[in-house]
Amino acid sequence: MRFEAVTIKDIAKALGLSTSTVSRALRDSYEISPETKKLVLEYAEKINYHPNPIALSLKERRSRSIGVIVCEIANSFFSQTINGIESIAYDNGYNVMIAQSRESFKREILNLQFLTSRSIDGLIISVSTETEDFSYFKELNEKGLPIVFFDRIVDEINTHKVIVDNYKGAYDATSHLIKNGYRRIANVVNSGSLSITKERLAGYKAALTDQKIPIDESLIRFCHHGGMILSEVEDAVNSLLKNKKRPDAIFASSDKLTISCLRILKARKIAVPDTMALVGFSNTDLTELMSPPLTTIRQPAFEMGEIATSLLLQLIESKRPVTDFETKILASELIIRDSSIKKKIKTKVLS
């Protein structure tokens, strides 16, 4: 604040009072006479005084800011979540510091160190695809840093978690494909260590099993970098296409993977859904403008951000340690854009 030097001292000096009196007047303390209060408040207003939050942080040993780490902000799901986080944070006078891991464990830890060294009061995080060692989070959490996990959570750490019903989302999507006549449904998923991968994979398998379709492991492809490297998704799709029993549909298990698959199929001039159907998790509003409009599973990202933040602020501001942590499971929504599937149904019926 090189450029705004107005402090409590300036007020004290100008008014011939002590700094403590001014401080108390500003905080509307009961021990200050109404006249003094009025005097101080008016003068403070006049010279446009604002308390220095840095000094406050030092004193109160809290920064009134929370850290957010996601893999990428240029991803609809996460940018929508951040909007939700910000809305609650700002309403409560908290600042939000955003950092991106870009799906790298190393960057995640670096960001974490940066944020904690900046004295964040709490952390909201969706871990990277690479993250398999959770000791760092665990340690911080045990040392007293409140953490709320969302989306890609860490089961081992006992704190609040906010997720969508990944199992049901994947189950619904897969069932939808089956209902429309597809039988060889491939699944392109994130790293197997992610919570969402496990849950979505389970939903996919359950849907198949319930419809008496055998699970073919050769149709499941893991993308360990979550699609951050396009070639990894290309390899996955290509190998699926080369499969001796080629799949007739792909279920993509994340926003990034869905878009990547679509892009790759398009580049290879494979008609979607006529040659290959595609359904996936995605929060991109633009899917409806795409060709074809995709059927997607949408997550209530904004609400997830809001809820995660409320829970975090609760943790931060609770005096005594919280013991009853909860895992909020929100509903995910299958958005069926019929045009992409109907054709296929016809084809199926006719053939």
Add this chain to the structure above:
Amino acid sequence: MRFEAVTIKDIAKALGLSTSTVSRALRDSYEISPETKKLVLEYAEKINYHPNPIALSLKERRSRSIGVIVCEIANSFFSQTINGIESIAYDNGYNVMIAQSRESFKREILNLQFLTSRSIDGLIISVSTETEDFSYFKELNEKGLPIVFFDRIVDEINTHKVIVDNYKGAYDATSHLIKNGYRRIANVVNSGSLSITKERLAGYKAALTDQKIPIDESLIRFCHHGGMILSEVEDAVNSLLKNKKRPDAIFASSDKLTISCLRILKARKIAVPDTMALVGFSNTDLTELMSPPLTTIRQPAFEMGEIATSLLLQLIESKRPVTDFETKILASELIIRDSSIKKKIKTKVLS
């Protein structure tokens, strides 16, 4: 840092030294003996000491963080810019605080106050559509807060600016439409007070004039909220469609407006480009997956972020006041996706 109490004092006490010795040893000061240094550094490492940046900020009166204000992070152009900003900032040990104005002047100022009260060392901003009063920025800048404007700049304030060649981008896009046979080209633009609006409008008009096509003001529609309110774009498009001499093409002057126009046309079942061509500024990678793939003017967003940040850090770290401010103008790129236009050419040729 409630959870990490290791301070310089702890080290001093443990090692039987004074805090100043420890401080100097940690900063590798020349006046400290190698042995003491080694002792201190090793112990600091061992107990995992990290300096408290809050205390440092208070002392040094700088926070090593920069503020960024954009209208919306869930917008490809801005999220890409932020990526560029972050990459440079983090390389230089700066933290980035991101805030969204959501095209509201009020929110912009609130964010600004929040950020400055948090002692940001500098600001990177693309102003909101509503912003017409620049006195606030001017004042802060004159008080010593380094500011770099990008995209939507404020001409009146003498500091670094980073923009793309908006004039040429609009000129190229309009020319492209003309070259493909369109004659009644509408222009849907942001608020008229924005720098980009003026520049893009000028490019659009110049292209028409150069091709001897009269400028029809009834084909120009301003969106004062930059498309944040969908109905405003709907009104613009609807009124264009009702125009007695209906346009045969729309040139949309921002990412948000381009997507909005496309969505509206689609909802109204107006074939693009057969019934109405559409070209616009857009950084969304997804345009190529859209139906139809749009011809767009793309801005080098990431690079803009990088450059803006380099300039800002230069301002922040320069000892003496800088006087030779520069306006960096990067090239914008017209990405022609022929399929969207070719049909139209055929139609034109045939008719």
Add this chain to the structure above:
DNA sequence: TTGTATGCGTTATCAG
């Protein structure tokens, strides 16, 4: 080469 004292802006404690 090392230690002491001071200040950054604020609030809490204790004294008047």
Add this chain to the structure above:
DNA sequence: CTGATAACGCATACAA
């Protein structure tokens, strides 16, 4: 009701 002082964690001018 108000004022002086210490403390938050760190860096540094000044002393030794």
